[in-house]
Amino acid sequence: MTTLTPEEWETVWLTLAVAARAIGFGLPVAILTAWILARCRFPGRGLLNAVVHLPMVLPPVVTGWLLLIVFGIRGPIGVLLHDWFGIRLVFTTAGASLACAVMTFPIMVRAVRLSLDAIDGGLEQAARTLGAGWLDRLFTVTLPLASPGILAAAIVGYATCLGEFGAVITFAANIPGQTQTLPLAIYSALQVPGGEAKAAGLSMISLTLALTGLLLSEWFGKRLNTALGR
Template sequence: MLTAAELEALRVSLIVAAESVACSLPLAIAIAWLLVRARFAGRPLLDAFVHLPLVLPPVVVGYLLLLAFGVRGPIGAWLHASFGIRLAFTTAGAALATAVMSFPLMVRAIRLSLEGVHPGLEEAARTLGAGQIDRFLSVTLPLMAPGILAGAVTAFAAGLGEFGAVITFAANIPGATRTLPLALYTAIQSPDGDVAAARLAALSFALGLAGLVAAELLARRLRARLGP
């Protein structure tokens, strides 16, 4: 049904999106917690910084990543020298670019769910003998679950389609960084790629829709478990 090239693009897309979600989720929960529960001077700045990828052109994000994580960038050079990890022009790099781009979506969803957790429940847990980490894991986190899930699925669905930052930072390498939108772009560039482009577009459309519907259904089930 799908051609080998399409399957490969689908596989790369799924891997990139999954890796990006897996890496950014813990950080997104931590940042959301800081933004909701912590009181510190730089909070508005952090808030703005997290949301930057929403308003910056993706090419700019990709370019900045290249500056920082490129082979000659300060972080990239250190990673390469210390661990032999190369991010630019690799699948991991595509995942990093995708993670940065979808990070604000994830933080927003998680933050919203954390704002819905009554701090009084954490107080109650406290009087029952639960320390800070204990009550976060046993009370706060389970109550945030619907939001975390929604954020993760939305970020995953968005990550499948990230284009600008990925092509800038990780290039368009078949089998490594050529995700669905990059394959689609390549098809459009070639003179007889009309059919291929249409098929890839339809695939992207179906994936995105399925992701959003799945997110909604899961969140609804979780919410039902928590009660009104």
């Protein structure tokens, strides 16, 4: 493998940081959403379920465009963020994280929800009869038992973030050092004559990262399942 230039290293670090932020903010929301979908019955639950899964079926470019509409400087949420907190998401690193988080959200919700559904409801009942209220049960029984799913959500989500392209380029653009993550850099490299070597190097990194993520997920998942006696 060719050695990386400082700019390429910067791209790698930027990609890792964008993905980390996307998971850091996205995962707790995904867990909450999965819990609501798995445990609560309310009108509009089906609609929530559909909206959550929308980014999975929409073309990523459309998701990016919708984000522009909502979080753009003149978008309903974007204008509030800008006026009240001075935060601008469009064409920024934070915006790239947001786009990644939205794109991986359905994957994370699904993984967490599957593991929540697999929990024996009798254990939560037992905790209840032992004096644990709902928040207490959530943190001492439900989430620990769902931990393999939560971990899988985090790792697979992270790996997916590293490869997010369409929504990121649409919403955050392709600014080297700010929003140019690995796939965007590979794309740009392929656009210039003689960029194949650079693209190949970056692709190898991408491949390595994805593979590491999947292997880690497998390994941690096995250990957690052993700890849970499965």
